[in-house]
Amino acid sequence: MKRILILIFTLVIVSCKPEVKDYVTLSGKIDNKGPITSLNIFNEGRTFNKTLTINEDGTFSDTLKVDEGLHVFNAGNLYGTIYLKNNNVSSFSLDAEQPISKTLKFSGDDADKSNFFIENITLLEKHLTQDLMFKSEDEFNQTFTNLKEDYKQLKASKNIADSTFFKKPDEELEKLKNLYTTHYNKQNAILKVLPKGSPSPTFKNYENYDGSKTSLSDFKGKYVYIDVWATWCRPCTAEIPALKKLEKEYHGKNIQFISLSVDDDRTHGGSWDKARKDWKTMVKDKQLSGVQLFAPKGFLSQFPQDYKINSIPRFLLIDPNGNIVSPNAPRPSNNEAVRALFTSLGI
Numbered sequence: 001m002k003r004i005l006i007l008i009f010t011l012v013i014v015s016c017k018p019e020v021k022d023y024v025t026l027s028g029k030i031d032n033k034g035p036i037t038s039l040n041i042f043n044e045g046r047t048f049n050k051t052l053t054i055n056e057d058g059t060f061s062d063t064l065k066v067d068e069g070l071h072v073f074n075a076g077n078l079y080g081t082i083y084l085k086n087n088n089v090s091s092f093s094l095d096a097e098q099p100i101s102k103t104l105k106f107s108g109d110d111a112d113k114s115n116f117f118i119e120n121i122t123l124l125e126k127h128l129t130q131d132l133m134f135k136s137e138d139e140f141n142q143t144f145t146n147l148k149e150d151y152k153q154l155k156a157s158k159n160i161a162d163s164t165f166f167k168k169p170d171e172e173l174e175k176l177k178n179l180y181t182t183h184y185n186k187q188n189a190i191l192k193v194l195p196k197g198s199p200s201p202t203f204k205n206y207e208n209y210d211g212s213k214t215s216l217s218d219f220k221g222k223y224v225y226i227d228v229w230a231t232w233c234r235p236c237t238a239e240i241p242a243l244k245k246l247e248k249e250y251h252g253k254n255i256q257f258i259s260l261s262v263d264d265d266r267t268h269g270g271s272w273d274k275a276r277k278d279w280k281t282m283v284k285d286k287q288l289s290g291v292q293l294f295a296p297k298g299f300l301s302q303f304p305q306d307y308k309i310n311s312i313p314r315f316l317l318i319d320p321n322g323n324i325v326s327p328n329a330p331r332p333s334n335n336e337a338v339r340a341l342f343t344s345l346g347i
Contacts, residue, residue: 025089027061032097036076043071083113112158130334187328194327200318201306209292223255226316230263231282236313242332247289255347257290264298
């Protein structure tokens, strides 16, 4: 009888033990989804990739066998991250018509881990603003002091017992600080060699898109904003819409916009003719405005060499007397910084 009771008791314990699932159940809803019909989930190395169907009402639900950790989700032009672990029930919602950082919300198991990542991105956006590189050294350093303090508070606000969870984000924050600091120091080195108010290097008789020859001295009496770029440079071409908008906004003001191409034979199959042709084609196709010039020796031309230019895009600002205002001026896409600079000069 005793053996029977022990057997029954054991069976009861086993039957009451929660089932450990080898998959995560993921569900959620995307409001105002528009034409979006699917949701892709993949890990950092893309060794895992699964597509979920989004219903007409924006809802979705499925099961996924995953390796525990951070995953990326993509729906149309929307991208975000979510922490997934087998045996979890996880969910998230967002509004496709709003910035993802404003409406993305997680719930269910390990929601704090997923929310940590989205809140950390918002934190970085708050502190690492576009004008950071143009702040004083004290302001630059204080920015990272403030960021680290807010980051520390963010970690403390999450109910995450696993201290190892924060190891990678901690390392990434330190790498980010080192990256920004290296770039900032390089910029300051340029400012020391080419200080504000010193005579600007010049160029003479550079090829103009319209077939004429152009020199920097032709624009004496005006501020000159120079975009040093190349057709093969994606960050350069990404600035084109903002640059065209800026030129339009300041049309008729005491400022001349110049785009100086450093396309050369090395980046165009060994052919200067092809480099020049590709430059002219892009100027035409993109309907580029302002003065369009072609540096005769690309990066090795004297003007970009004098300005210590070894990466692009690079923007320069020269005053009406031919003196340097900034050898590394804000980009057109840095709306607030570039307009604040122009306003401070009375442009």
